[in-house]
Amino acid sequence: MIEVLVLAQERGGSIVREILEDLVSATTRDIKLLDEIDTESLESRINARAVMVLPWLVLVALTARPRRLPDFYRSPGGVVTLLVAGVLTAVGVIALGRLAREPVEVRPFATEDARDGGHLSRRGRRRDRRRDLAAIAVPPTPRLAPARPAVRDARPARARLAGAHTRTAATTAGGGAMCRLFGPPLRALARRMGRLTSTGGDEAIVRLLRQAGRRDLTPDDYLVQQLRDALLGAALGGAAVAILLHAPVARVGGRRRRLRRQVDRVDSGGESSASATVRSSRAESDRSSRRTRKPATAPTNAATVGACRRIATAAPPQRRTEQCVRALLDEIVVGSQVAPPGLAQQSDDRLISTRARQAPPSPRQGSQRRANNRHIAPPRQSSPPCAWWAPASRAARRAAQSRTAGRAGERGVARNRDGSEARDAGRDRRPRRDR
Amino acid sequence: MITAALTGSIFVALVPGIAVALLPRAYFGRRRRARLREVQRAWPDGLRDILASITAGLSLTQGRHESRVHGAGDAAVAFARFSELARVVGTGPALELLKEDLADATATV
Numbered sequence: 001m002i003e004v005l006v007l008a009q010e011r012g013g014s015i016v017r018e019i020l021e022d023l024v025s026a027t028t029r030d031i032k033l034l035d036e037i038d039t040e041s042l043e044s045r046i047n048a049r050a051v052m053v054l055p056w057l058v059l060v061a062l063t064a065r066p067r068r069l070p071d072f073y074r075s076p077g078g079v080v081t082l083l084v085a086g087v088l089t090a091v092g093v094i095a096l097g098r099l100a101r102e103p104v105e106v107r108p109f110a111t112e113d114a115r116d117g118g119h120l121s122r123r124g125r126r127r128d129r130r131r132d133l134a135a136i137a138v139p140p141t142p143r144l145a146p147a148r149p150a151v152r153d154a155r156p157a158r159a160r161l162a163g164a165h166t167r168t169a170a171t172t173a174g175g176g177a178m179c180r181l182f183g184p185p186l187r188a189l190a191r192r193m194g195r196l197t198s199t200g201g202d203e204a205i206v207r208l209l210r211q212a213g214r215r216d217l218t219p220d221d222y223l224v225q226q227l228r229d230a231l232l233g234a235a236l237g238g239a240a241v242a243i244l245l246h247a248p249v250a251r252v253g254g255r256r257r258r259l260r261r262q263v264d265r266v267d268s269g270g271e272s273s274a275s276a277t278v279r280s281s282r283a284e285s286d287r288s289s290r291r292t293r294k295p296a297t298a299p300t301n302a303a304t305v306g307a308c309r310r311i312a313t314a315a316p317p318q319r320r321t322e323q324c325v326r327a328l329l330d331e332i333v334v335g336s337q338v339a340p341p342g343l344a345q346q347s348d349d350r351l352i353s354t355r356a357r358q359a360p361p362s363p364r365q366g367s368q369r370r371a372n373n374r375h376i377a378p379p380r381q382s383s384p385p386c387a388w389w390a391p392a393s394r395a396a397r398r399a400a401q402s403r404t405a406g407r408a409g410e411r412g413v414a415r416n417r418d419g420s421e422a423r424d425a426g427r428d429r430r431p432r433r434d435r
Numbered sequence: 436m437i438t439a440a441l442t443g444s445i446f447v448a449l450v451p452g453i454a455v456a457l458l459p460r461a462y463f464g465r466r467r468r469a470r471l472r473e474v475q476r477a478w479p480d481g482l483r484d485i486l487a488s489i490t491a492g493l494s495l496t497q498g499r500h501e502s503r504v505h506g507a508g509d510a511a512v513a514f515a516r517f518s519e520l521a522r523v524v525g526t527g528p529a530l531e532l533l534k535e536d537l538a539d540a541t542a543t544v
Contacts, residue, residue: 002534009526024482056450060438063447073444082446185462
């Protein structure tokens with residue numbers, strides 16, 4: 001377009017108006033067509049990027065968890081799988097880029113060599129060779145049009161007029177190559193995120209900065225500064241929480257919750273599905289929660305283990321009880337590792353004495369056991385430790401009630417199921433002729 | 436590096452690393468397209484202004500001096516600078532400099 005204007009400036013004439021009218025209509029049609037192409041290809045572009053990006057995001061999310069998947073991707077088979085997937089992704093990206101490329105308009109006034117007069121120094125030729133080598137991997141974007149040699153005389157005037165505003169993006173960014181490469185995208189991202197949280201737009205920010213006396217800051221610089229301060233505060237807060245909790249914030253409760261979920265899953269599925277892996281995870285869960293375990297539960301578990309061992313070895317051969325005890329041993333054997341020896345022994349004695357009281361006493365040992373158990377506190381009135389333990393307890397209780405009822409019958413006193421004396425039991429059980 | 440530390444595998448982090456390394460190229464390409472589109476959208480209004488000036492009896496140079504591109508983008512800044520350059524270096528070189536400014540699609544005018 002500028003070439004057309006230059007020609008019109010140099011030649012003039014009556015055709016300038018016709019050329020400009022054609023130029024306006026052609027440009028308007030081009031813009032309308034490009035808008036339609038953009039709108040119709042938006043869905044395809046989103047789909048293509050999602051197909052390329054989402055599988056790798058899912059892979060990173062899966063391998064970040066401590067399961068078997070990271071081990072597979074460290075093995076040779078996993079590496080080959082990743083390499084094949086990477087090659088296929090690269091092929092897909094190249095194919096999609098070529099299919100989505102818009103045709104570049106041929107510029108008749110542009111020359112192939114945009115350098116000034118084609119006279120290059122030795123250093124310039126070396127730099128050009130490096131540029132050619134890099135262009136094999138990433139072809140450079142051609143400039144829209146080269147400048148004519150006559151423009152070189154006008155450049156100093158433009159520099160004087162425009163001052164610092166004519167510098168390109170590569171020269172405005174300070175620092176090294178990484179800063180120049182990644183600085184503008186990060187600053188643009190920071191500006192966009194800052195605009196999400198700011199209200200009132202750039203005008204409000206300019207007014208606030210002017211009221212604060214910060215005329216040296218632009219709205220973009222202010223938004224970047226705000227985001228940087230927010231990230232710094234978040235990092236310091238996270239570090240403070242980590243120091244207070246003696247663990248990274250992300251790990252607080254995470255591992256323990258995961259292991260507890262596994263144990264709950266096994267418990268809901270029943271003991272028949274317990275395997276070596278589950279037992280090891282249960283032991284790991286118990287070791288991880290050992291520090292937070294309540295001290296009152298430790299002697300109870302240890303006492304139960306000790307009592308079950310003694311019952312399993314010394315009790316009369318009741319097959320059902322033995323099986324139950326062995327299953328109980330398998331269930332709570334992990335909890336016995338934390339019991340203090342003194343408390344465990346004391347609780348063992350207490351439970352053994354309870355068991356001895358539930359068992360039917362022999363005529364010779366009855367008085368001796370009663371004498372021995374006087375100093376022992378009565379057993380706690382609590383629910384049995386497990387649901388399948390209840391039948392044995394109920395059976396023992398029923399046997400004790402029947403024994404008590406038998407003795408009461410001998411004395412002429414009847415008792416109900418709960419052990420209370422019946423009011424008219426003695427009258428009913430007395431012989432009719434005695435009334 | 437973050438992905439490698441998170442997953443514990445360099446090979447898993449290879450493709451995300453390459454994607455991050457190509458991020459500046461995607462950013463500057465997007466910026467170039469946006470700027471070209473902005474310049475392209477600015478041309479019809481500018482040309483209509485010049486055409487109206489010529490129809491009103493002004494010369495092409497006077498019409499270009501009067502023409503303005505509305506907006507706050509780089510294209511508006513470049514067109515606004517044209518009138519000053521034309522007074523200093525002449526209309527021809529000023530048009531060449533305007534072309535050079537608008538040709539570098541990644542430049543901050």
